[in-house]
Amino acid sequence: MTAVAAPSPAELRQELSSWLRNHGEEYAAVRAENEPLRIEDAMHADRAFQRALWDAGFTRHGWPESVGGSGGSAELRATLYEHLSLEGYRLPLPLGTLEVLGPVMVLVAPELSARFLGACIRGDEVWCQGFSEPEAGSDLAALRCRAVPDGDGWRVTGHKLWSSFGSMSDKSCALVRTGPEGHRGISMFLIDLDSPGIEVRPTRASSDRNEFAETFFDDVFVPGDRVVGEVNDGWGIAMTLLQWERGMYAWQRQCVLHTRLAELARSIPHPNPGEARAIADAWVRVTALRSAAARTVRRLAAGENPGPEISVDKVLLATTEQAVEDLFRLLDPAGFVLGDADRDNLHRADWFYARMATIYGGAIEIQRSIIAERVLRLPRAGGR
């Protein structure tokens, strides 16, 4: 046990503000207004900042000591992310995937987490998900990437795609088939992306950025101790992990969307009534997302299972992303459509990213079906 008590959220905010006053200038590249167009450049700047946040102790809060953290509730992480964004900084990109993968890794794979997760929290490594496949998108359980036992490990062969930041990642949390078809034959592996037999290709997204990547595994050896949790337990782990995507990732996104909306609203000092309504409407949506995500983060931090209700958060996240980004188009049509400045390009890239929000992590149609059948208890659809 370390003697240092976890700070209160208020103390954490104060400490961060004071640290940024002294060191913020060194990380001007991470300020929201200086976001580079190329995602690779953003990643480079973000990782340096993430490392500095670790060295200063900020990103240790809310992670257990077993992974190098200083303990305390995950709510401290949420507090940190929002305060960073309120201070005008971007949230380092790797923290997005970390928050999807890390919390569940700690629970189901304590040894793997103790060995490897620290590097991801520090910013020394970037991790990505390896879930989707050409024939397994929303129907994730149809995945075919196969692992067969080989000595004290496994041989993996298959094709993964839509891995966010995949071309900039060091490790992939990949779902692979180790058993029969369906949910029960799936395992999760933590795979080094520099292993022999792996080829990673960036995918140029509609945003004109390399948002994600596809990965080809050709008879790749993965040591047996890289199984996350138990063999054939991958589906349950992936579903728990998606809850953190609904919770903490949605929380991170509301931080970003609040910042974007504020930037836009400040750029129009005297909105006409129509503009004022449009801005107000977007603010109402972001406020709803923030409140819903906060409750989910509190529940997850307390070890509760939010159940199928969490699909509500996912729908709110997706529709709010689109509402905010659409506002740029509505309120600054010339810049949005014709502008060639980096800001204009970024706004367009963000708009295209928002179009993905109703698709990634389980399309909005899937979420609506879950809400209908498992929350409202409507009779199950027959594939119509």
Next chain:
Amino acid sequence: MTFVQDELRRTADDLFSGRSGPLTLTDLVDLGWDELVAQEPALAVGTLAEAQGRHRGSSRLVELEIGRRLGIDPVDTALGLPWRGTTLAATPADVVLLADAADAPSVVVPVMTGDEVTLYPLEPSGLAAVPVTGVDAGAGWTRMTGMFGSVAGTVVTRDLWVGAVAAGRLALSHELIGVGQAMLDLAVRHVTDRTQFGVALGTFQSVQHRLADVHVDLEAARAVARTAWIDGDPNAAAAAHLAAGRAVDSATGHCHQVMGAIGCTWEHDMHRFIRRGLLLGVLLTADDWTWAGLVESSRSPARADLFV
């Protein structure tokens, strides 16, 4: 906490179910309302208002919440609310009382006077009071028209008024959410029971997704209201009110559609909830101050602390 919540919800349901007239001040006294609100304002107001919406009940709850902030004693004075926005500009007044005229010995109306609000008493001579009929005659409201201004009013600051309106809007938000929830409950029951093409309507994704969206909109409104209670910021309450209004619009459109022809009959309750939603829609609507406040909030870095 959950026990208290359930208990209170049951009590609120009992209060409204089977009742034909409005919930009176005496009923609220019997409930220990003042103590309840003092101890657990969000829980008390939220639960009672939502139950009122779900049962199409009525009471002076929204007005009481405004009046409490202004120091108005509801036993002898009622606050008349404009049909549009939150304040009147000039005499004569045309306002709504959320009660029968006989329940209110005297009526004050909010009038914008420069950058403040003055609460003027309505003058007895020429005062007209007629029951509100229109889209929904069942709420027991009264429309009052009359003159003001020859007797001095009570000046309240803009901040005090905006805060009082916010309290009313929060109560109203919960009532609207209750109305929307009642529509969703009706629709869920219908699409579960009704079969066409040999299957329950609720098995069709097009039906499922409409109702899922209504649920999401109601949950979004509840989420904004939760933050507004923690926050105490009038702009958050205005946001809650807008979100609740949107949820009712969403329920009106989607639930009415999936009810099919049965929802178009006078006999079915759907139109009664739609009517109540339309009626409540006239109260405390956004005015210039509201929009300006919301835009200011969207620019501001201030946020309610949701992790304490």
